[in-house]
Amino acid sequence: MGEFTSRHLxxxxxxxxxxxxxxxxxxxxxDGAIGDADHGNAMAEGFAAVVQATxxxxxxxxxxIMAIAGRSFxxxxxxxxxxxxxxxxxxxxxxxxxxxxxxxxxxxGLVPAFAEGIAKRGKARPGDKTMMxxxxxxxxxxxxxxxxxxxxxDQLRRAEAAATEGREATRAMIAAVGRxxxxxxxxLGHVDPGAASTVIIIAALQEWLGLQLATADGEGH
Amino acid sequence: MSLRTGRPAEDEDALIPLRFGDDPLLWASxxxxxxGLTQGAIAEQMGVSRPSVNAYLADARSRGIVxxxxxxxxxxxxxxxxxxxxxxxxxxxxxxxxxGGERSLINRLGDAGAKVLARNLxxxxxxxxxxxxxxxxxxxxxxxxxxxxxxxxxxxxxxxAKIPWTPEACASHLAKALNARAIPISAPAIVSSAxxxxxxxxxxxxxxxxxxxxxxxxxxxxxxxxxxxxxxxxSGFLDGGMQHSHYQDAVGSLVGRFISARGEPVIGxxxxxxxxxxxxxxxxxPQRIAIAGGMDKVAAILAALRGGFVSVLVTxxxxxxxxxxxxGYRDLPRRTATAPPPPLNLRSDVKKLINTPxxxxxxxxxxxxxxxxxxxxxxxxxxxxxxxxxxxxxxxxAVVIGGGAGHEPAFWGYVGAGLADAAVxxxxxxxxxxxxxxxxxxxxxxDAGVLYIYGNFSGDVMNFEMAAEIMEAEGIKVRSIITTxxxxxxxxxxxxxxxxxxGTIFTFKIAGAAAxxxxxxxxxxxxxxxxxxxxxxxxxxxxxxxxxxxRQPSFELGPDDMEIxxxxxxxxxxxxxxxxxADTCADLLLDRILEELPVIEGEEVALLVNSLGSIPISELxxxxxxxxxxxxxxxxxxxHSLVGAYYTSLDMAGISLSVLHLDSELKALLDAPCASAxxxxxx
Numbered sequence: 001m002g003e004f005t006s007r008h009l010x011x012x013x014x015x016x017x018x019x020x021x022x023x024x025x026x027x028x029x030x031d032g033a034i035g036d037a038d039h040g041n042a043m044a045e046g047f048a049a050v051v052q053a054t055x056x057x058x059x060x061x062x063x064x065i066m067a068i069a070g071r072s073f074x075x076x077x078x079x080x081x082x083x084x085x086x087x088x089x090x091x092x093x094x095x096x097x098x099x100x101x102x103x104x105x106x107x108x109g110l111v112p113a114f115a116e117g118i119a120k121r122g123k124a125r126p127g128d129k130t131m132m133x134x135x136x137x138x139x140x141x142x143x144x145x146x147x148x149x150x151x152x153x154d155q156l157r158r159a160e161a162a163a164t165e166g167r168e169a170t171r172a173m174i175a176a177v178g179r180x181x182x183x184x185x186x187x188l189g190h191v192d193p194g195a196a197s198t199v200i201i202i203a204a205l206q207e208w209l210g211l212q213l214a215t216a217d218g219e220g221h
Numbered sequence: 222m223s224l225r226t227g228r229p230a231e232d233e234d235a236l237i238p239l240r241f242g243d244d245p246l247l248w249a250s251x252x253x254x255x256x257g258l259t260q261g262a263i264a265e266q267m268g269v270s271r272p273s274v275n276a277y278l279a280d281a282r283s284r285g286i287v288x289x290x291x292x293x294x295x296x297x298x299x300x301x302x303x304x305x306x307x308x309x310x311x312x313x314x315x316x317x318x319x320x321g322g323e324r325s326l327i328n329r330l331g332d333a334g335a336k337v338l339a340r341n342l343x344x345x346x347x348x349x350x351x352x353x354x355x356x357x358x359x360x361x362x363x364x365x366x367x368x369x370x371x372x373x374x375x376x377x378x379x380x381x382a383k384i385p386w387t388p389e390a391c392a393s394h395l396a397k398a399l400n401a402r403a404i405p406i407s408a409p410a411i412v413s414s415a416x417x418x419x420x421x422x423x424x425x426x427x428x429x430x431x432x433x434x435x436x437x438x439x440x441x442x443x444x445x446x447x448x449x450x451x452x453x454x455x456s457g458f459l460d461g462g463m464q465h466s467h468y469q470d471a472v473g474s475l476v477g478r479f480i481s482a483r484g485e486p487v488i489g490x491x492x493x494x495x496x497x498x499x500x501x502x503x504x505x506x507p508q509r510i511a512i513a514g515g516m517d518k519v520a521a522i523l524a525a526l527r528g529g530f531v532s533v534l535v536t537x538x539x540x541x542x543x544x545x546x547x548x549g550y551r552d553l554p555r556r557t558a559t560a561p562p563p564p565l566n567l568r569s570d571v572k573k574l575i576n577t578p579x580x581x582x583x584x585x586x587x588x589x590x591x592x593x594x595x596x597x598x599x600x601x602x603x604x605x606x607x608x609x610x611x612x613x614x615x616x617x618x619a620v621v622i623g624g625g626a627g628h629e630p631a632f633w634g635y636v637g638a639g640l641a642d643a644a645v646x647x648x649x650x651x652x653x654x655x656x657x658x659x660x661x662x663x664x665x666x667x668d669a670g671v672l673y674i675y676g677n678f679s680g681d682v683m684n685f686e687m688a689a690e691i692m693e694a695e696g697i698k699v700r701s702i703i704t705t706x707x708x709x710x711x712x713x714x715x716x717x718x719x720x721x722x723x724g725t726i727f728t729f730k731i732a733g734a735a736a737x738x739x740x741x742x743x744x745x746x747x748x749x750x751x752x753x754x755x756x757x758x759x760x761x762x763x764x765x766x767x768x769x770x771x772r773q774p775s776f777e778l779g780p781d782d783m784e785i786x787x788x789x790x791x792x793x794x795x796x797x798x799x800x801x802x803a804d805t806c807a808d809l810l811l812d813r814i815l816e817e818l819p820v821i822e823g824e825e826v827a828l829l830v831n832s833l834g835s836i837p838i839s840e841l842x843x844x845x846x847x848x849x850x851x852x853x854x855x856x857x858x859x860x861h862s863l864v865g866a867y868y869t870s871l872d873m874a875g876i877s878l879s880v881l882h883l884d885s886e887l888k889a890l891l892d893a894p895c896a897s898a899x900x901x902x903x904x
Contacts, residue, residue, distance in 0.1 A: 028771045038650055038790075041770040045579075045648075079625075079651035080680035083687060121683070126469055127448055127520065137470060169472070169482035172520040172547035177679060185516055185539065186795070189546035 004102040006065040008212070010054045012107075013069060016204040017047035023200050031193040034175065034186075039193040042077050043200075046085065049076030062102050066093035081194070084118050084131070091117025104152035107209050108142050111159050111202060115139035122177075129173035129187060131194030134166040138202055153213060156206035163202050167195040245269075249277035250287045301541040304550060305534060309526040312508065312533050313337070319514075319539040326514055326537060331358025334512035334535045338441055341508065341533075342399070344369040347436045349376040349498065350392050351476050353443035355512050357386040360394035371401035374434045376442065377477045377497030378410035395441075404433050408496045410477050415493035422496065434498060440506050444513035444531075445474040446521040473521025475511075475530055476503055482520065484528020500530065508532055519543040571767040571774065571872075578769040582626040582648060589633050593898045596637045605653055606661035607633045608643040613667040618736040618745045619643070621661050622674045622729055624681055625650040627768075628789060631868045634899025635726060640733035641674070641897075649768055649871075650790040652680035658688035662697060670698035670742030672732055674749060676721025676789075677703045700746045704728050706756040706879060708813055709786025709795050722789045723831040723868035724756035724879035727891070730900065734893035748890065755882040757817055758829075759810040762787040762875030763800060766834060785809065789833070789870045789877075803840060807847035810878040815855075818882060822856035825883045827891055832866040833875035841865065844876060860888060867899060 020027075020043045027040030053072035054065050070089030074082045092113040096106055115135040124130040141162035145155040170192040174185055241248040245267065252263045253274075260278070264271040281287045302316040317333045319326065334355065342348065342365065350356060350373055373396040375388045389405060396403035407430060408421050421427055445453040453474060471479035471487040476498045479487040486500045503509065509530060513522050514537040523544050525531050536544075575581040583604050590599050590607065600606035613619065622632050623645030632644035643661040647653035652675075662671055673689060675681045682703060689699040704721030706728075711718040731752035735745040762784045765774040778784055783801070786794035801809070820826060830845045832838065841864050852859055860883055868877075881887065894904040 025771070028773065032771075032773065032775050038648075038768055038770065041578075041768075042648070042651060075654045075656050077651065078647040078654035078680065078684055080678075080683060082652075082654050082680070083683040125449060127472065140469065165483070169520070171549070172472075172482065172523045172544075174516060174519070174543075185543055188519065188543050189549060 004062070004104075004107065004212070005100075006054075006057075006060055006062050008102070009062055009065050009069075010051065012205070012208050013047060013050045013054060015208045016201055017044065017051050019200050019204040019207075020044045020047055020197065023197070027193050027197055027200075030191055030196055033190045034193075038079075039081070039197065042079055042081050043197045046073045046077040046081065049073060061097075062099060063093045063097040066090075066096065080122075084122050085114075087121035088114035088117035091120070104209060104213065105146070105155075107205065108146070108152040108155040108159070110205065111135075111142045111156070112139040124177050127173055128176040129170045129192045129195075130175075130177060131192065131198045133170050133173065133192065134163040134195035134198035134202075137166040138163040138198070153206065153210050156202065156209060160199065160202050160206050163195075163199045167191055167199050170195045244286075246277050246281040246284065246286055249274055250281040253278055254287060297538055301538060301545065304545055305526075305536075305541055308545070308548065308550065309531070309534075311526075311531065314534045314536075316541045317514075317535075317537050319537040327354050328358050328362075330355050330512050330514050330535060330537065331360075332362050334359040334441065334510065335363035337510060337512075337533060337535055339363060339365050341439065341510070342368060342371065344371065346438055347372045347374060347433060348395075348399075348401070349374050349434060349437035349440040349442075349506065350388075350395050351376045351440070351442040352380075352386055352388040352391045353445065354386050355443045355514075356391045356441060357394065359441060359512060360391055360398060363395070363398045365398065366400040368399060368401070371399050372404055372433060373399060373401045374404035374430070374437060375406040375497070376434065376437075376440060377495070378406045378408040378412075380410055404430055406430050406434070406497060410495060410497060411491060412494050412496060418494055418496055427496075431496075435502065437506055439508040439510065440476075440498075440503070441510045441512065442476060444511055444518060444521050444525050446515075446518045447471055447473060447479075448517045450517060473518075473524045475500070475525055478503075480521075480524045480528055480530070482524050482527075484524045484526070484530070486528075500528075503530055504528075510535070512536075514540045516540060516543055519547060523547055570772045573767075573769050573772060575769050581769045582646065585626070585629070586633070586646065589898075593633075596896065596898055597633060600643065600657075600660050600664045603657045603660040605647065605657040606643060606645050606664070607636055608661060608665050609636050609638065609641075611638070612642045612665040614642075615667045616669050617642075617667045617739055618669045618742050619662070619665040619667055619671045620674065620729070620732050620736050620745075621645065621658070621665065621671055623647070623653055623658065623661075623685075624675055624678075625652060625790065627766075627871045628868055630866070630899035631726070634867075635729045635733075635897050637895060637897030639737045639893055639895030639897075639902070640900065641729055642736075647680075647684075649770065652678065652684045655684050655688040655691065658685060659691055662688065662692050662699070663695075666697050669739075670700065672736065672742065672745050672749065673699060673701040674725070674728055674732055675701075675703065676725055677705050677717075677719060678721070678790075698742060700742055702728060702732065702746065702749045702753060704753050704756075706753065706758040707786075707788070708757055708759050708817060710788070713817055720788055721753075722758050722760065722879075723829060723877045724758040724881065725753075726829065726867055726900070727756050727827065727879065727881040728752045730895065731887060731890045733895060734890040737893065737895075748886070752881065752887060752890075755884075755887070756879060757814045757882075758877050758879040759813045760787050760789075760833065760875055760877035761785045761794070761806060761810065762833060762873050764835070764874035766871040766873035768871065784875075787833070787870075787873070787875055789868065803843040804847045806876075807844045807878070808851065810876075811848055811851055814878065814880050818880060820857050820882055823858065825858045825860040825888065826852070827861040827863070827881040827883060828859055829863040829867060829877075829879040829881075831863075831868055831877045831879065833870040833873040833877060834866070835872045835874045836876050838865060841876060844878070848878060861891060863900075 024040035031039035049072045050069040070086040074086035095113040124132040138159040141158040142155045145158045175187040252258045260274045264274045298316040302314040306314040375392040379389045470481045472482045510533040511531040512535040619642040621643045622641045625647045627649045636644045642665040645653045645657045704725040705719040706724030707720040707722040710720040732749035735748045765776045784794040785796040830841045895902045
């Protein structure tokens with residue numbers, strides 16, 4: 001069940017953009033503690049640009065929409081998050097290449113694909129206090145849950161829990177890369193804003209897929 | 222000695238020596254605390270009863286005549302130890318100062334661990350011991366030969382790794398020092414398969430040894446971080462097994478087993494191949510003494526505490542405070558401290574003269590090209606790229622600079638003849654993406670190659686590198702200079718990791734002058750690198766800045782505080798202290814720079830006293846004056862002084878001081894003519 005076209009992807013981006021926009025202040029405050037207070041805006045504006053760019057497109061293959069999303073995010077944001085999420089979306093585009101529609105499993109599979117793209121570009125290691133400390137455990141959670149035969153929504157639920165735990169674990173980490181690295185031990189006790197926005201994105205994925213499947217079930221009855 | 226004894230109490234006042242005035246409390250206190258007399262002797266000398274002396278002394282304390290101070294460092298160790306003990310429900314906790322002169326932290330932790338063990342160990346005990354540098358250091362420092370029938374047992378199997386602190390060495394050294402019987406575990410810590418482990422554990426000798434291990438009533442252990450720099454990776458103990466993805470959730474290691482940030486066991490393929498105590502057995506040992514310190518171990522120690530694997534902790538102040546911070550604890554106020562002033566003046570929404578945050582950068586840039594239309598123009602099709610009017614110049618190296626918005630007049634202010642050919646600007650405090658960098662490069666390159674110059678921030682590095690790759694693919698030769706002048710952001714040994722801040726404009730000037738002399742790309746690159754290597758910047762702020770999007774201060778600073786070592790993006794600095802006078806601030810910045818600056822008497826420097834946004838220009842001159850006085854006293858000549866807002870951080874109230882260490886080559890390039898919006902040097 002669940003056949004998703006590029007139109008659905010645009011809708012998914014819209015939900016992510018909305019959730020990030022709602023969290024602007026909260027993310028900005030986290031970033032202010034150890035960075036320049038701009039992370040909330042960068043993420044919200046970036047996904048807003050993605051929605052704008054992808055919804056302007058005529059129907060194309062999901063992988064093409066994903067690639068357009070990556071390029072538009074990069075152009076809108078720059079900074080560090082631009083290249084990282086652009087790489088995430090391009091890795092996801094590659095993974096869904098050749099498909100005309102996506103299954104629910106393809107949607108949960110976006111998490112490991114994003115994680116892979118970010119890891120390749122950012123080269124952050126576990127414990128460096130970056131968004132990878134949320135993405136990596138989330139990706140592993142999806143893979144393990146898929147292996148255990150869990151539904152796509154449950155896979156994403158596990159991913160959200162793992163990412164949340166990863167986000168909290170960044171409190172005990174000393175930033176090793178990025179701007180916060182210059183703070184040394186003063187970054188202790190603070191959550192990494194990149195890990196916090198990761199949780200919001202994965203939660204939005206989970207929420208969106210749940211809504212879609214519920215609607216689809218409703219229509220079936 | 223003039224003892225006057227047996228006088229009646231009513232004569233008391235007459236007896237008080239002159240220097241104590243009429244104050245019996247002061248006298249009693251003096252005799253007690255300074256002369257070290259007993260209360261009985263004081264009573265005799267003062268001619269009063271002993272209970273009176275006692276009352277005088279109590280009174281003296283409550284009236285503040287005597288104040289008892291505990292050395293701040295000692296006091297901190299106590300408060301941190303108490304907080305750790307209470308929060309993690311420990312039997313006991315010992316915290317030692319982090320800095321301790323000659324001896325390494327490991328040696329001092331080993332010493333402290335030895336004291337803790339000596340206090341707890343009893344005759345007849347069975348003591349398990351793990352391996353590692355700290356544990357070996359403990360074994361080598363303890364001496365407690367008086368106990369009887371103590372057994373020291375290895376907590377894990379052994380290793381053949383060529384390290385001094387193997388499980389065998391730790392157990393045998395400790396047994397020797399305690400005059401105890403040493404029980405080895407006669408098997409490797411990690412064996413080739415689960416079957417092999419089962420077979421070995423059924424062997425009589427090993428089964429007996431493991432039986433003794435199961436009887437251990439205490440354990441002394443280290444805690445390993447799994448960070449790349451941790452010695453656990455080089456110890457050979459892990460046999461490469463850690464690379465396995467099962468262990469990616471692990472943040473620390475205890476007794477050769479792995480735990481997650483929550484303190485839960487991480488079970489992977491090595492689990493069934495490991496011989497020795499497992500984590501459940503560990504938790505059942507009545508007294509579990511962990512000795513570990515170092516900032517890289519904070520996450521691992523915290524995990525061990527959360528998992529309940531530790532009942533007595535020995536660590537140092539910085540690590541202990543790190544653990545508490547990570548748990549959301551704040552420093553406890555000193556007992557004698559007065560209550561801190563309430564946070565006044567916390568701005569909620571900062572006023573901004575903009576239309577909408579989204580348009581602020583673009584609208585400002587539109588105004589910039591209008592104001593400076595004789596010098597610069599937008600690159601066609603790209604609102605965020607600006608070039609000098611007479612570009613491209615065939616045969617000349619093109620200099621392209623850039624970074625986030627919010628640093629005005631950087632970067633467009635340094636575009637013009639004799640300076641940069643183009644500048645690219647991103648969003649506020651965010652690197653530009655590759656697109657406008659590429660547009661600028663195509664617009665200004667003159668077939669002699671392009672030099673990119675930008676500050677060392679991960680975003681700028683990524684985006685400029687992506688652009689450079691694409692330009693190289695188009696056949697345009699690109700070299701990149703990543704500036705690193707900010708002393709506060711990283712120690713001298715890792716200078717390459719420093720941020721690029723206000724001193725970057727010296728590198729712009731040198732590179733621009735070299736390119737204007739039509740020097741080849743390689744030479745321009747070498748000169749720019751040379752300038753960057755000889756530029757040092759240090760900054761401080763009285764107030765944070767606020768972004769147009771958030772309209773919130775980027776960090777909070779108390780009414781009397783200043784932040785040392787701030788970045789140019791509103792990042793907090795490295796140290797906070799009370800605000801000082803202009804001269805003291807100038808000294809603070811200059812002294813840090815002089816520590817690194819290899820200038821010898823008679824050499825020359827160029828100075829930049831820069832406003833980060835809202836320090837009045839007149840105050841910058843006060844600072845310049847002091848810096849010049851100091852340099853004169855040291856015999857260093859100042860060839861050129863720049864004073865003003867050259868590289869800002871929005872509305873931050875702060876300054877930075879940059880020093881360029883000149884040589885004849887750099888001096889000539891600095892003096893070469895240039896004409897841009899922010900910097901003009903006449904021919």
